[in-house]
Amino acid sequence: MAPNSTTEDAFGLTETLRKQLLAYSTSNEIGKITSQAQNIEEVFKGLCLGFGDLAGYNRVMVLGIDSVNFCLTPLQSIGFDEDKLKDFRAEINFTAGEYADAIFCNKHILADPVPDTDSFSMLECKAYTVFPLLKRVIDECWKTKNCQRTDCSCYNSENLYCWTDLNAGLAVNAASEDDRRRACVKCDQFKCEGLLWLDLTGHDAITGEDVAMIYAAVAQAGLIIESFRAYESLMKVNEKLSSTYDELRKAHSMLKADLQQASVIQQQLLPSSFPEEFLDVFAEYKANLEVGGDYYDCFELGNGSIGLVIADVSGHGTAAAMLMSMFKIMLKSSSPMNGISPALTLKNINRTLVTEVDSGKFITVFYAIWQKSTRELIYTNAGHNPMPLMNKKTGEIELLKSSGLFIGVMPDITVEDKVLKLDGEYRLNLYTDGINEAMNPAREQFSHKRIYEFMKNTADKNCKDFVQTLLKDVDNFCEGNELVDDITILVCDL
Numbered sequence: 001m002a003p004n005s006t007t008e009d010a011f012g013l014t015e016t017l018r019k020q021l022l023a024y025s026t027s028n029e030i031g032k033i034t035s036q037a038q039n040i041e042e043v044f045k046g047l048c049l050g051f052g053d054l055a056g057y058n059r060v061m062v063l064g065i066d067s068v069n070f071c072l073t074p075l076q077s078i079g080f081d082e083d084k085l086k087d088f089r090a091e092i093n094f095t096a097g098e099y100a101d102a103i104f105c106n107k108h109i110l111a112d113p114v115p116d117t118d119s120f121s122m123l124e125c126k127a128y129t130v131f132p133l134l135k136r137v138i139d140e141c142w143k144t145k146n147c148q149r150t151d152c153s154c155y156n157s158e159n160l161y162c163w164t165d166l167n168a169g170l171a172v173n174a175a176s177e178d179d180r181r182r183a184c185v186k187c188d189q190f191k192c193e194g195l196l197w198l199d200l201t202g203h204d205a206i207t208g209e210d211v212a213m214i215y216a217a218v219a220q221a222g223l224i225i226e227s228f229r230a231y232e233s234l235m236k237v238n239e240k241l242s243s244t245y246d247e248l249r250k251a252h253s254m255l256k257a258d259l260q261q262a263s264v265i266q267q268q269l270l271p272s273s274f275p276e277e278f279l280d281v282f283a284e285y286k287a288n289l290e291v292g293g294d295y296y297d298c299f300e301l302g303n304g305s306i307g308l309v310i311a312d313v314s315g316h317g318t319a320a321a322m323l324m325s326m327f328k329i330m331l332k333s334s335s336p337m338n339g340i341s342p343a344l345t346l347k348n349i350n351r352t353l354v355t356e357v358d359s360g361k362f363i364t365v366f367y368a369i370w371q372k373s374t375r376e377l378i379y380t381n382a383g384h385n386p387m388p389l390m391n392k393k394t395g396e397i398e399l400l401k402s403s404g405l406f407i408g409v410m411p412d413i414t415v416e417d418k419v420l421k422l423d424g425e426y427r428l429n430l431y432t433d434g435i436n437e438a439m440n441p442a443r444e445q446f447s448h449k450r451i452y453e454f455m456k457n458t459a460d461k462n463c464k465d466f467v468q469t470l471l472k473d474v475d476n477f478c479e480g481n482e483l484v485d486d487i488t489i490l491v492c493d494l
Helices: 002-035 040-054 082-086 099-105 119-123 177-185 208-269 317-338 342-356 447-457 463-478
Strands: 060-066 071-078 109-111 128-134 192-199 280-286 294-302 305-313 363-371 376-382 387-391 397-400 418-421 426-431 487-493
Touching: 002 040, 002 208, 040 060, 040 071, 040 192, 040 208, 071 082, 071 192, 099 109, 099 128, 099 177, 099 192, 128 208, 192 208, 280 294, 280 463, 294 317, 294 487, 305 317, 305 426, 305 487, 317 342, 317 363, 342 363, 342 376, 387 447, 397 447, 426 447, 447 463, 463 487
Parallel strands: none
Antiparallel strands: 060 071, 060 192, 109 128, 128 192, 280 487, 294 305, 305 363, 363 376, 376 418, 387 397, 387 426, 426 487
Protein backbone atom coordinates (compact mmCIF):
# COMPACT_ATOMS: atom_id res chain seq x y z
CA MET A 1 0.00 0.00 0.00
CA ALA A 2 2.75 2.43 0.80
CA PRO A 3 4.45 2.30 -2.62
CA ASN A 4 1.07 2.52 -4.30
CA SER A 5 0.12 5.57 -2.14
CA THR A 6 3.42 7.22 -2.93
CA THR A 7 2.83 6.73 -6.61
CA GLU A 8 -0.61 8.32 -6.36
CA ASP A 9 0.79 11.30 -4.45
CA ALA A 10 3.51 11.76 -7.05
CA PHE A 11 0.95 11.54 -9.83
CA GLY A 12 -1.25 14.10 -8.07
CA LEU A 13 1.65 16.50 -7.60
CA THR A 14 2.68 16.07 -11.22
CA GLU A 15 -0.83 16.80 -12.37
CA THR A 16 -1.04 19.88 -10.20
CA LEU A 17 2.27 21.17 -11.54
CA ARG A 18 1.10 20.41 -15.09
CA LYS A 19 -2.07 22.43 -14.57
CA GLN A 20 -0.15 25.31 -12.99
CA LEU A 21 2.35 25.31 -15.83
CA LEU A 22 -0.43 25.23 -18.41
CA ALA A 23 -2.23 28.08 -16.62
CA TYR A 24 0.96 30.11 -16.47
CA SER A 25 1.68 29.43 -20.14
CA THR A 26 -1.85 30.39 -21.16
CA SER A 27 -1.75 33.58 -19.08
CA ASN A 28 1.63 34.46 -20.57
CA GLU A 29 0.41 33.95 -24.14
CA ILE A 30 -2.72 36.02 -23.54
CA GLY A 31 -0.48 38.71 -22.01
CA LYS A 32 1.64 38.75 -25.17
CA ILE A 33 -1.45 39.24 -27.32
CA THR A 34 -2.81 42.13 -25.25
CA SER A 35 0.59 43.79 -24.86
CA GLN A 36 0.88 44.07 -28.66
CA ALA A 37 -2.41 45.97 -28.92
CA GLN A 38 -2.35 49.39 -30.55
CA ASN A 39 -5.49 50.67 -28.82
CA ILE A 40 -8.06 49.70 -26.19
CA GLU A 41 -10.31 47.95 -28.72
CA GLU A 42 -7.43 45.65 -29.66
CA VAL A 43 -6.87 44.86 -25.96
CA PHE A 44 -10.50 43.75 -25.66
CA LYS A 45 -10.23 41.76 -28.86
CA GLY A 46 -7.00 40.13 -27.65
CA LEU A 47 -8.69 39.03 -24.41
CA CYS A 48 -11.55 37.44 -26.33
CA LEU A 49 -9.27 35.65 -28.79
CA GLY A 50 -6.87 34.58 -26.06
CA PHE A 51 -9.49 33.03 -23.83
CA GLY A 52 -11.28 31.52 -26.80
CA ASP A 53 -8.37 30.03 -28.73
CA LEU A 54 -5.86 29.40 -25.93
CA ALA A 55 -7.96 28.82 -22.82
CA GLY A 56 -10.71 26.87 -24.61
CA TYR A 57 -13.79 28.93 -23.74
CA ASN A 58 -16.48 28.67 -26.42
CA ARG A 59 -18.03 32.08 -25.78
CA VAL A 60 -16.11 35.08 -24.44
CA MET A 61 -17.21 38.67 -24.12
CA VAL A 62 -15.80 41.96 -22.85
CA LEU A 63 -18.49 44.32 -21.59
CA GLY A 64 -18.10 48.00 -20.90
CA ILE A 65 -19.97 50.19 -18.43
CA ASP A 66 -22.46 52.60 -20.01
CA SER A 67 -22.65 55.22 -17.24
CA VAL A 68 -25.38 57.19 -19.04
CA ASN A 69 -27.81 54.30 -19.48
CA PHE A 70 -26.59 52.56 -16.32
CA CYS A 71 -25.92 49.16 -17.85
CA LEU A 72 -23.29 46.90 -19.41
CA THR A 73 -22.90 46.72 -23.19
CA PRO A 74 -20.81 44.26 -25.27
CA LEU A 75 -17.58 45.72 -26.65
CA GLN A 76 -15.90 42.61 -28.10
CA SER A 77 -16.93 38.96 -28.29
CA ILE A 78 -16.26 35.58 -29.90
CA GLY A 79 -18.56 32.57 -30.25
CA PHE A 80 -21.75 34.65 -30.46
CA ASP A 81 -24.25 35.36 -33.16
CA GLU A 82 -23.69 39.11 -33.41
CA ASP A 83 -27.39 39.73 -34.01
CA LYS A 84 -28.14 38.29 -30.57
CA LEU A 85 -25.70 40.69 -28.95
CA LYS A 86 -26.81 43.70 -30.97
CA ASP A 87 -29.40 44.85 -28.46
CA PHE A 88 -28.10 43.00 -25.41
CA ARG A 89 -27.90 45.09 -22.23
CA ALA A 90 -27.11 43.90 -18.71
CA GLU A 91 -28.57 46.00 -15.94
CA ILE A 92 -26.28 47.00 -13.07
CA ASN A 93 -28.90 48.23 -10.63
CA PHE A 94 -29.35 46.89 -7.12
CA THR A 95 -31.65 44.07 -8.25
CA ALA A 96 -29.36 42.95 -11.11
CA GLY A 97 -27.58 39.60 -11.13
CA GLU A 98 -24.52 38.76 -9.10
CA TYR A 99 -22.31 40.01 -11.92
CA ALA A 100 -23.02 43.53 -10.64
CA ASP A 101 -21.04 42.65 -7.51
CA ALA A 102 -18.00 42.13 -9.71
CA ILE A 103 -18.29 45.78 -10.73
CA PHE A 104 -18.98 47.32 -7.35
CA CYS A 105 -17.06 44.89 -5.12
CA ASN A 106 -14.07 44.38 -7.44
CA LYS A 107 -14.14 40.58 -7.29
CA HIS A 108 -14.79 37.69 -9.69
CA ILE A 109 -18.20 36.04 -9.67
CA LEU A 110 -19.26 32.49 -10.51
CA ALA A 111 -22.89 32.00 -11.52
CA ASP A 112 -23.77 28.28 -11.64
CA PRO A 113 -26.59 27.79 -12.35
CA VAL A 114 -27.71 31.08 -13.93
CA PRO A 115 -31.07 32.19 -12.52
CA ASP A 116 -33.82 33.25 -14.89
CA THR A 117 -33.71 36.80 -13.45
CA ASP A 118 -30.08 37.16 -14.54
CA SER A 119 -29.57 39.23 -17.72
CA PHE A 120 -27.17 36.63 -19.11
CA SER A 121 -29.87 33.96 -19.03
CA MET A 122 -31.14 35.52 -22.24
CA LEU A 123 -27.96 34.25 -23.94
CA GLU A 124 -28.95 30.61 -23.27
CA CYS A 125 -26.18 30.42 -20.71
CA LYS A 126 -26.34 27.85 -17.89
CA ALA A 127 -23.16 28.91 -16.05
CA TYR A 128 -20.62 31.70 -16.39
CA THR A 129 -17.88 33.56 -14.55
CA VAL A 130 -16.99 37.25 -14.77
CA PHE A 131 -13.83 39.10 -13.80
CA PRO A 132 -13.62 42.89 -13.37
CA LEU A 133 -11.20 44.86 -15.54
CA LEU A 134 -9.68 47.17 -12.96
CA LYS A 135 -7.56 50.29 -13.12
CA ARG A 136 -5.40 51.63 -10.33
CA VAL A 137 -6.77 54.30 -8.02
CA ILE A 138 -4.12 56.45 -6.41
CA ASP A 139 -5.95 57.67 -3.34
CA GLU A 140 -9.08 57.19 -1.28
CA CYS A 141 -12.32 58.52 -2.77
CA TRP A 142 -13.01 60.75 0.19
CA LYS A 143 -9.56 62.35 -0.04
CA THR A 144 -9.80 62.94 -3.79
CA LYS A 145 -13.20 64.56 -3.44
CA ASN A 146 -12.21 66.40 -0.26
CA CYS A 147 -15.23 64.81 1.40
CA GLN A 148 -15.99 66.11 4.87
CA ARG A 149 -18.70 63.56 5.71
CA THR A 150 -17.01 62.13 8.78
CA ASP A 151 -20.10 60.00 9.46
CA CYS A 152 -19.47 58.02 6.25
CA SER A 153 -18.21 54.47 6.85
CA CYS A 154 -15.37 54.99 4.36
CA TYR A 155 -14.15 58.27 5.85
CA ASN A 156 -10.56 57.83 7.08
CA SER A 157 -10.90 54.06 6.81
CA GLU A 158 -8.71 51.38 5.24
CA ASN A 159 -11.26 50.98 2.46
CA LEU A 160 -10.06 52.97 -0.57
CA TYR A 161 -13.27 52.82 -2.53
CA CYS A 162 -16.62 54.07 -1.31
CA TRP A 163 -18.50 52.09 -4.00
CA THR A 164 -17.49 48.83 -2.29
CA ASP A 165 -19.38 49.75 0.87
CA LEU A 166 -23.18 49.84 0.78
CA ASN A 167 -23.23 52.29 3.67
CA ALA A 168 -20.79 54.74 2.10
CA GLY A 169 -21.03 57.45 -0.53
CA LEU A 170 -22.91 59.90 1.69
CA ALA A 171 -21.41 62.87 -0.15
CA VAL A 172 -23.60 62.17 -3.21
CA ASN A 173 -26.78 62.45 -1.11
CA ALA A 174 -28.21 59.40 -2.89
CA ALA A 175 -31.83 58.62 -2.11
CA SER A 176 -31.38 54.96 -3.00
CA GLU A 177 -28.70 52.37 -3.63
CA ASP A 178 -29.23 52.76 -7.38
CA ASP A 179 -28.67 56.51 -7.12
CA ARG A 180 -25.43 55.84 -5.27
CA ARG A 181 -24.34 53.34 -7.92
CA ARG A 182 -25.16 55.79 -10.72
CA ALA A 183 -22.97 58.41 -9.05
CA CYS A 184 -20.16 55.90 -8.56
CA VAL A 185 -19.91 54.73 -12.18
CA LYS A 186 -19.70 58.36 -13.33
CA CYS A 187 -16.91 59.15 -10.87
CA ASP A 188 -13.36 59.62 -12.21
CA GLN A 189 -12.16 57.50 -9.29
CA PHE A 190 -14.34 54.51 -10.16
CA LYS A 191 -12.01 51.56 -10.51
CA CYS A 192 -13.87 49.13 -12.79
CA GLU A 193 -13.49 49.57 -16.57
CA GLY A 194 -15.77 46.66 -17.45
CA LEU A 195 -16.09 42.87 -17.22
CA LEU A 196 -14.52 39.84 -18.84
CA TRP A 197 -17.34 37.31 -19.26
CA LEU A 198 -16.61 33.61 -19.82
CA ASP A 199 -19.33 31.07 -20.68
CA LEU A 200 -18.98 27.91 -18.57
CA THR A 201 -21.82 26.04 -20.29
CA GLY A 202 -20.42 22.62 -21.16
CA HIS A 203 -17.03 23.65 -19.78
CA ASP A 204 -15.04 21.73 -17.20
CA ALA A 205 -15.34 22.96 -13.64
CA ILE A 206 -13.25 26.06 -13.14
CA THR A 207 -10.25 25.38 -10.89
CA GLY A 208 -8.07 27.49 -8.65
CA GLU A 209 -5.39 27.41 -11.33
CA ASP A 210 -7.93 28.73 -13.83
CA VAL A 211 -8.91 31.60 -11.51
CA ALA A 212 -5.28 32.54 -10.91
CA MET A 213 -4.55 32.42 -14.64
CA ILE A 214 -7.55 34.59 -15.49
CA TYR A 215 -6.72 37.10 -12.75
CA ALA A 216 -3.14 37.39 -14.02
CA ALA A 217 -4.26 37.97 -17.63
CA VAL A 218 -6.99 40.42 -16.62
CA ALA A 219 -4.66 42.35 -14.29
CA GLN A 220 -2.14 42.84 -17.09
CA ALA A 221 -4.90 43.86 -19.51
CA GLY A 222 -6.16 46.34 -16.93
CA LEU A 223 -2.74 48.00 -16.73
CA ILE A 224 -2.54 48.19 -20.53
CA ILE A 225 -6.03 49.67 -20.72
CA GLU A 226 -5.08 52.21 -18.07
CA SER A 227 -2.01 53.21 -20.10
CA PHE A 228 -4.18 53.78 -23.16
CA ARG A 229 -6.67 55.79 -21.08
CA ALA A 230 -3.84 57.93 -19.78
CA TYR A 231 -2.56 58.39 -23.34
CA GLU A 232 -6.04 59.34 -24.56
CA SER A 233 -6.40 61.83 -21.71
CA LEU A 234 -3.00 63.28 -22.53
CA MET A 235 -3.95 63.59 -26.20
CA LYS A 236 -7.19 65.34 -25.25
CA VAL A 237 -5.26 67.71 -23.02
CA ASN A 238 -2.78 68.35 -25.82
CA GLU A 239 -5.63 68.97 -28.27
CA LYS A 240 -7.23 71.36 -25.81
CA LEU A 241 -3.92 73.11 -25.21
CA SER A 242 -3.34 73.34 -28.94
CA SER A 243 -6.82 74.74 -29.47
CA THR A 244 -6.35 77.16 -26.59
CA TYR A 245 -2.98 78.19 -28.00
CA ASP A 246 -4.54 78.87 -31.41
CA GLU A 247 -7.29 80.91 -29.77
CA LEU A 248 -4.76 82.84 -27.70
CA ARG A 249 -2.62 83.43 -30.77
CA LYS A 250 -5.62 84.79 -32.68
CA ALA A 251 -6.64 86.90 -29.69
CA HIS A 252 -3.07 88.13 -29.33
CA SER A 253 -2.95 88.98 -33.02
CA MET A 254 -6.20 90.92 -32.75
CA LEU A 255 -5.05 92.63 -29.57
CA LYS A 256 -1.74 93.54 -31.18
CA ALA A 257 -3.53 94.98 -34.20
CA ASP A 258 -5.83 96.97 -31.89
CA LEU A 259 -2.87 98.23 -29.87
CA GLN A 260 -1.02 99.21 -33.03
CA GLN A 261 -4.08 101.12 -34.18
CA ALA A 262 -4.35 102.70 -30.72
CA SER A 263 -0.67 103.64 -30.95
CA VAL A 264 -1.29 105.35 -34.31
CA ILE A 265 -4.26 107.21 -32.83
CA GLN A 266 -2.24 108.24 -29.78
CA GLN A 267 0.58 109.53 -31.99
CA GLN A 268 -2.00 111.58 -33.86
CA LEU A 269 -3.01 113.20 -30.57
CA LEU A 270 0.50 114.60 -30.23
CA PRO A 271 1.34 117.82 -32.08
CA SER A 272 2.66 117.39 -35.62
CA SER A 273 3.97 120.96 -35.76
CA PHE A 274 4.78 123.78 -33.35
CA PRO A 275 3.82 127.47 -33.24
CA GLU A 276 6.13 129.69 -35.28
CA GLU A 277 6.60 132.11 -32.37
CA PHE A 278 9.27 129.84 -30.85
CA LEU A 279 12.92 130.34 -31.63
CA ASP A 280 13.40 126.60 -31.48
CA VAL A 281 11.37 123.64 -30.18
CA PHE A 282 11.60 119.85 -30.42
CA ALA A 283 9.91 116.87 -28.74
CA GLU A 284 10.27 113.09 -28.59
CA TYR A 285 7.90 110.40 -27.28
CA LYS A 286 8.63 106.69 -26.71
CA ALA A 287 5.97 104.46 -25.17
CA ASN A 288 7.18 101.56 -23.03
CA LEU A 289 4.31 99.49 -24.49
CA GLU A 290 2.40 100.02 -27.74
CA VAL A 291 0.47 102.78 -26.00
CA GLY A 292 1.40 104.80 -22.95
CA GLY A 293 0.28 107.35 -20.43
CA ASP A 294 2.65 110.23 -21.24
CA TYR A 295 1.53 113.36 -23.06
CA TYR A 296 3.10 116.56 -24.30
CA ASP A 297 1.74 119.47 -26.27
CA CYS A 298 2.63 122.90 -27.54
CA PHE A 299 -0.31 124.88 -28.89
CA GLU A 300 -1.51 128.42 -29.58
CA LEU A 301 -4.05 129.95 -27.22
CA GLY A 302 -4.57 133.20 -29.10
CA ASN A 303 -3.37 136.75 -28.41
CA GLY A 304 0.21 135.58 -28.86
CA SER A 305 0.01 133.10 -25.97
CA ILE A 306 1.30 129.55 -26.25
CA GLY A 307 0.47 126.60 -24.02
CA LEU A 308 3.21 124.18 -23.00
CA VAL A 309 2.32 120.96 -21.19
CA ILE A 310 3.93 117.73 -20.06
CA ALA A 311 1.86 115.09 -18.23
CA ASP A 312 2.22 111.54 -16.96
CA VAL A 313 -0.59 109.13 -15.98
CA SER A 314 0.20 106.61 -13.24
CA GLY A 315 0.67 103.12 -14.65
CA HIS A 316 1.05 102.04 -18.25
CA GLY A 317 -0.87 100.58 -21.13
CA THR A 318 -4.32 101.06 -22.58
CA ALA A 319 -6.08 102.45 -19.50
CA ALA A 320 -3.39 105.09 -19.01
CA ALA A 321 -3.54 105.98 -22.72
CA MET A 322 -7.33 106.40 -22.62
CA LEU A 323 -7.15 108.65 -19.57
CA MET A 324 -4.43 110.72 -21.18
CA SER A 325 -6.53 111.13 -24.34
CA MET A 326 -9.38 112.43 -22.19
CA PHE A 327 -6.98 114.82 -20.47
CA LYS A 328 -5.84 116.26 -23.80
CA ILE A 329 -9.43 116.89 -24.93
CA MET A 330 -10.28 118.59 -21.64
CA LEU A 331 -7.08 120.65 -21.70
CA LYS A 332 -7.68 121.91 -25.22
CA SER A 333 -11.31 122.77 -24.48
CA SER A 334 -10.71 124.29 -21.02
CA SER A 335 -7.60 126.40 -21.62
CA PRO A 336 -9.18 129.14 -23.79
CA MET A 337 -12.02 129.60 -21.25
CA ASN A 338 -9.63 130.04 -18.34
CA GLY A 339 -7.51 132.76 -19.89
CA ILE A 340 -3.89 132.80 -18.83
CA SER A 341 -4.34 130.81 -15.63
CA PRO A 342 -2.84 127.31 -15.91
CA ALA A 343 -3.85 126.61 -12.29
CA LEU A 344 -7.52 127.36 -12.93
CA THR A 345 -7.45 125.13 -16.00
CA LEU A 346 -6.04 122.19 -14.04
CA LYS A 347 -8.52 122.71 -11.20
CA ASN A 348 -11.44 122.53 -13.61
CA ILE A 349 -10.02 119.41 -15.33
CA ASN A 350 -9.40 117.79 -11.95
CA ARG A 351 -12.98 118.39 -10.85
CA THR A 352 -14.31 116.75 -14.02
CA LEU A 353 -11.99 113.75 -13.69
CA VAL A 354 -12.92 113.13 -10.05
CA THR A 355 -16.67 113.42 -10.56
CA GLU A 356 -17.00 111.78 -13.99
CA VAL A 357 -14.13 109.30 -14.28
CA ASP A 358 -13.38 106.79 -11.53
CA SER A 359 -10.20 105.37 -13.06
CA GLY A 360 -8.18 104.79 -9.90
CA LYS A 361 -5.30 106.61 -11.58
CA PHE A 362 -3.78 110.05 -11.18
CA ILE A 363 -1.99 112.47 -13.51
CA THR A 364 1.04 114.61 -12.77
CA VAL A 365 1.05 117.77 -14.91
CA PHE A 366 3.31 120.71 -15.63
CA TYR A 367 1.39 123.36 -17.56
CA ALA A 368 2.78 126.72 -18.61
CA ILE A 369 1.67 129.63 -20.78
CA TRP A 370 4.37 131.58 -22.61
CA GLN A 371 3.59 135.17 -23.55
CA LYS A 372 6.26 136.18 -26.02
CA SER A 373 5.23 139.83 -26.20
CA THR A 374 5.78 140.39 -22.47
CA ARG A 375 8.32 137.56 -22.08
CA GLU A 376 6.36 136.16 -19.16
CA LEU A 377 6.15 132.46 -18.33
CA ILE A 378 3.06 131.67 -16.25
CA TYR A 379 3.13 128.10 -14.95
CA THR A 380 1.74 125.65 -12.44
CA ASN A 381 3.00 122.24 -11.42
CA ALA A 382 0.56 119.58 -10.14
CA GLY A 383 2.74 116.85 -8.62
CA HIS A 384 5.15 116.63 -11.56
CA ASN A 385 8.95 116.56 -11.29
CA PRO A 386 10.62 119.98 -10.95
CA MET A 387 11.14 121.22 -14.49
CA PRO A 388 14.51 122.90 -15.23
CA LEU A 389 14.61 126.35 -16.82
CA MET A 390 18.17 127.28 -17.82
CA ASN A 391 19.68 130.65 -18.64
CA LYS A 392 21.61 129.73 -21.79
CA LYS A 393 24.20 132.46 -21.27
CA THR A 394 25.06 131.82 -17.63
CA GLY A 395 24.11 128.14 -17.36
CA GLU A 396 22.11 128.90 -14.21
CA ILE A 397 19.15 126.55 -13.73
CA GLU A 398 15.94 127.36 -11.88
CA LEU A 399 13.69 124.44 -10.94
CA LEU A 400 9.98 125.04 -11.50
CA LYS A 401 8.65 122.97 -8.62
CA SER A 402 5.23 121.59 -7.79
CA SER A 403 2.79 123.78 -5.94
CA GLY A 404 0.22 121.05 -5.26
CA LEU A 405 -0.83 117.43 -5.61
CA PHE A 406 -1.46 115.55 -8.83
CA ILE A 407 -4.91 115.66 -10.39
CA GLY A 408 -7.65 113.04 -10.75
CA VAL A 409 -7.96 111.79 -7.15
CA MET A 410 -9.31 114.47 -4.79
CA PRO A 411 -11.99 117.03 -5.73
CA ASP A 412 -9.92 120.02 -4.60
CA ILE A 413 -6.26 120.67 -5.38
CA THR A 414 -4.13 123.59 -4.19
CA VAL A 415 -2.15 124.39 -7.33
CA GLU A 416 -1.36 128.04 -8.01
CA ASP A 417 0.01 130.17 -10.82
CA LYS A 418 3.56 131.43 -10.72
CA VAL A 419 4.96 134.11 -13.03
CA LEU A 420 8.52 134.47 -14.29
CA LYS A 421 9.81 137.49 -16.25
CA LEU A 422 12.53 136.24 -18.55
CA ASP A 423 15.30 138.55 -19.73
CA GLY A 424 17.71 136.94 -22.14
CA GLU A 425 17.70 133.50 -23.74
CA TYR A 426 16.35 130.53 -21.83
CA ARG A 427 15.86 126.82 -22.43
CA LEU A 428 12.86 125.07 -20.85
CA ASN A 429 13.20 121.30 -20.55
CA LEU A 430 9.95 119.42 -19.89
CA TYR A 431 10.24 115.65 -19.43
CA THR A 432 8.64 112.67 -17.66
CA ASP A 433 10.29 110.41 -15.10
CA GLY A 434 11.01 107.69 -17.64
CA ILE A 435 14.22 109.62 -18.35
CA ASN A 436 15.53 110.38 -14.89
CA GLU A 437 14.48 106.94 -13.57
CA ALA A 438 16.10 105.00 -16.44
CA MET A 439 18.34 102.38 -14.78
CA ASN A 440 21.64 100.71 -15.64
CA PRO A 441 22.60 97.10 -14.72
CA ALA A 442 24.01 98.35 -11.39
CA ARG A 443 20.48 99.67 -10.64
CA GLU A 444 21.66 103.29 -10.68
CA GLN A 445 19.21 105.84 -12.04
CA PHE A 446 20.12 108.33 -14.74
CA SER A 447 18.86 111.01 -12.29
CA HIS A 448 17.78 114.64 -12.55
CA LYS A 449 21.33 115.73 -11.76
CA ARG A 450 22.69 114.19 -14.97
CA ILE A 451 19.97 115.92 -16.94
CA TYR A 452 20.88 119.30 -15.43
CA GLU A 453 24.58 118.77 -16.13
CA PHE A 454 23.78 117.74 -19.68
CA MET A 455 21.78 120.94 -20.18
CA LYS A 456 24.71 123.07 -19.06
CA ASN A 457 27.19 121.23 -21.28
CA THR A 458 25.03 121.41 -24.42
CA ALA A 459 23.65 124.94 -24.31
CA ASP A 460 25.03 125.62 -27.78
CA LYS A 461 23.08 122.76 -29.40
CA ASN A 462 19.73 123.35 -31.04
CA CYS A 463 16.71 121.70 -29.41
CA LYS A 464 16.60 118.71 -31.78
CA ASP A 465 20.27 117.88 -31.32
CA PHE A 466 19.91 118.37 -27.57
CA VAL A 467 16.98 115.91 -27.29
CA GLN A 468 18.46 113.25 -29.56
CA THR A 469 21.88 113.41 -27.88
CA LEU A 470 20.31 113.25 -24.41
CA LEU A 471 18.23 110.18 -25.30
CA LYS A 472 21.31 108.52 -26.80
CA ASP A 473 23.16 109.17 -23.53
CA VAL A 474 20.29 107.56 -21.64
CA ASP A 475 20.50 104.46 -23.86
CA ASN A 476 24.26 104.23 -23.33
CA PHE A 477 23.82 104.63 -19.59
CA CYS A 478 21.27 101.77 -19.45
CA GLU A 479 23.69 99.39 -21.21
CA GLY A 480 20.93 97.34 -22.76
CA ASN A 481 18.56 97.40 -19.78
CA GLU A 482 14.98 97.72 -20.95
CA LEU A 483 13.17 100.92 -20.06
CA VAL A 484 10.41 100.38 -17.54
CA ASP A 485 8.48 103.58 -18.23
CA ASP A 486 7.40 105.82 -21.06
CA ILE A 487 9.88 108.49 -22.15
CA THR A 488 8.64 111.94 -23.16
CA ILE A 489 10.59 115.18 -23.56
CA LEU A 490 9.65 118.62 -24.87
CA VAL A 491 12.40 121.25 -25.13
CA CYS A 492 11.95 124.82 -26.27
CA ASP A 493 14.07 127.97 -26.35
CA LEU A 494 12.36 131.10 -25.02
